[in-house]
Amino acid sequence: MRKKHFLSLSVMLFLPGIFRAKAQNTSFTANKTVTVYTTAQNTAYRLAKTATLNFAPKPQPVETEISVFVDPAKTFQSVVGFGGALTDASAETFYKLPKNKQQELLQAYFNADKGIGYTMGRTNIQSCDFSSGSYSYVNEGDAGLKSFSVKHDEQYRIPFIKQVMAAAGGKINLFVTPWSPPAFMKTNHDVLHGGHLLPQYRQAWANFFVKFISTYQKMGIPIWGLSIQNEEMATQTWESCVYTADEERAFIKVLGPTLQKAGYADKKLMAWDHNRDLVYQRASAVLEDLAAAKYVWGIAYHWYETWTGGEPQFVNVRRVHEAFPKTNLMFTEGCGEKFDYSKINDWGLGERYGNDMVNDFNAGTTGWTDWNILLDEKGGPNHVGNYCYSPVIADTKTGELHYTNSFYYLGHFSKFVRPGARRIAASSSRSSLQTTAFINTDGKIAVIVLNLSDQKIAYNLSVSGNAVETSSLPHSISTLIIQ
Known part of the structure; x- marks a missing residue:
């Protein structure tokens, strides 16, 4: 009986580690900015630089917020x-x-x-x-x-x-x-x-x-x-x-x-x-x-x-x-x-x-x-x-x-998105925004956000528990460069 109690106690000692939230890798956003380039209908924007943004902590968005999530640690095919x-x-x-x-x-x-x-x-x-x-x-x-x-x-x-x-x-x-x-x-x-x-x-x-x-x-x-x-x-x-x-x-x-x-x-x-x-x-x-x-x-x-x-x-x-x-x-x-x-x-x-x-x-x-x-x-x-x-x-x-x-x-x-870049995981919380993302060989991350709708859509670009607030114009495409 003592042996069983010892095993139970051992498991309990490890429980805090099991349920403790894993720290997210912030190296992809630390000391980095996001530069936004946009092409949009009914504007003069044609691959135009439209914003420079800074990350702020945002570990958990709520479901009412629109987000584009990017996970640079998950890589796929090379370009x-x-x-x-x-x-x-x-x-x-x-x-x-x-x-x-x-x-x-x-x-x-x-x-x-x-x-x-x-x-x-x-x-x-x-x-x-x-x-x-x-x-x-x-x-x-x-x-x-x-x-x-x-x-x-x-x-x-x-x-x-x-x-x-x-x-x-x-x-x-x-x-x-x-x-x-x-x-x-x-x-x-x-x-x-x-x-x-x-x-x-x-x-x-x-x-x-x-x-x-x-x-x-x-x-x-x-x-x-x-x-x-x-x-x-x-x-x-x-x-x-x-x-x-x-x-x-x-x-x-x-x-x-x-x-x-x-x-x-x-x-x-x-x-x-x-x-x-x-x-x-x-x-x-x-x-x-x-x-x-x-x-x-x-x-x-x-x-x-x-x-x-x-x-x-x-x-x-x-x-x-x-x-x-x-x-x-x-x-x-x-x-x-x-x-x-x-x-x-x-x-x-x-x-x-x-x-x-x-x-x-x-x-x-x-x-x-x-x-x-x-x-x-x-x-x-x-x-x-x-x-x-x-x-x-x-x-x-x-x-x-x-x-x-x-x-x-x-x-x-x-x-x-230059030769040798790798596609990385990207997802959108709304169907009105489509997205894909890549990490280049020099470490720069390119996130493409496509809006085919008639609406201007405010959203967060979320990476590793940090985010920037931005918006997508109606009928537009944007490339957001993290560097």
């Missing part, structure tokens, strides 16, 4: 970067601008201090819809690629990419994507209107990728990565090619070894590169085949599943991340469709970007690249009339640049 597409259309439009406007655009996108600090780019292998016409790098029927030449790209796109690289400090992480193999390699013998890659040309097409990468690199443009095919399940009026899951797996098993043999095993190979609706089905089909999966760095995806009239399917991205946590998720294209010049100032353009970026990163995405970085006053050039919006629109008649609000919404991420 590879942000960028946009350097298409034929962007390059051609760029060289129609006066020299001073060209420099303005490059600084706006690629200068980390004076601009929004893009570090990534995407470009097309052969023609796409955002080209002035269809073209190929080889003559019809040349499976041996003896006629291979990128002379077409030397007029606009290659010099444009080189200027982009210079503006970005000497390099960008550029990845490349084909819209279609040459016509003779396809079932429909047409670069347009879908069709499939003929099995007998899988090796020739894999060799084509290697030829493109080696040619660009010899011309001073390093290639960071590649995707198999743009929008693999879409039959379009423009350049397109359909890959079923079986066809994509089969091609990866040819392309992967071909890249390795050429010394390009370091290139980041991405599968899918289409919408969120089927992303889990395709990811599972490819990644559960270990003979294909060993060559795949990531799963690329777009945002156009809303063509059905439904909502963005962020949950499908999350499911891929949950099922295949070691595989990178990369957003590779999005834009406002059906261009109308009279609507380039519509606030909804940027809000779509903000909503998608917050939810994509919270679902596990590692990088985010927009579609064309620059288009003209018609939303082109586009050789099939598929005119779209870009964050910056050039009026080639006047030489002026028009920055849509999507440019600033993108900048709230790209300027403050």
Whole structure:
């Protein structure tokens, strides 16, 4: 009996320690301030510094208070970067601008201090819809690629990419994507209107990728990565090619070894590169085949599943991340469709970007690249009339640049969330405020707060038992930097 009493007493002696509140780690807020940058509708704020705030103790908010909670100790995926597409259309439009406007655009996108600090780019292998016409790098029927030449790209796109690289400090992480193999390699013998890659040309097409990468690199443009095919399940009026899951797996098993043999095993190979609706089905089909999966760095995806009239399917991205946590998720294209010049100032353009970026990163995405970085006053050039919006629109008649609000919404991420940053835990106590947060390699914390409502919302930014009081303007996005 004495032994039992001793054990009970021992447990009781430890009870105060069990129930004592654990001290919160205040190192993330000690001697630090919060600088707020805001873009908001019906104001002049465009990535504008709007407040500098100081933390005060606030260990427990009440339920009537609105709060955004950030826990820097809980880290998730790393960020590879942000960028946009350097298409034929962007390059051609760029060289129609006066020299001073060209420099303005490059600084706006690629200068980390004076601009929004893009570090990534995407470009097309052969023609796409955002080209002035269809073209190929080889003559019809040349499976041996003896006629291979990128002379077409030397007029606009290659010099444009080189200027982009210079503006970005000497390099960008550029990845490349084909819209279609040459016509003779396809079932429909047409670069347009879908069709499939003929099995007998899988090796020739894999060799084509290697030829493109080696040619660009010899011309001073390093290639960071590649995707198999743009929008693999879409039959379009423009350049397109359909890959079923079986066809994509089969091609990866040819392309992967071909890249390795050429010394390009370091290139980041991405599968899918289409919408969120089927992303889990395709990811599972490819990644559960270990003979294909060993060559795949990531799963690329777009945002156009809303063509059905439904909502963005962020949950499908999350499911891929949950099922295949070691595989990178990369957003590779999005834009406002059906261009109308009279609507380039519509606030909804940027809000779509903000909503998608917050939810994509919270679902596990590692990088985010927009579609064309620059288009003209018609939303082109586009050789099939598929005119779209870009964050910056050039009026080639006047030489002026028009920055849509999507440019600033993108900048709230790209300027403050730098390559190597890690997403950290962030949550909001109200659905009217969306949030995500990151800690950079230099220790600076970037918290993004998105307000899609018509209301000004006062809230606390709460970190480690300390908080600052601030507010979110109607239809706004803010980045709060803790440093």
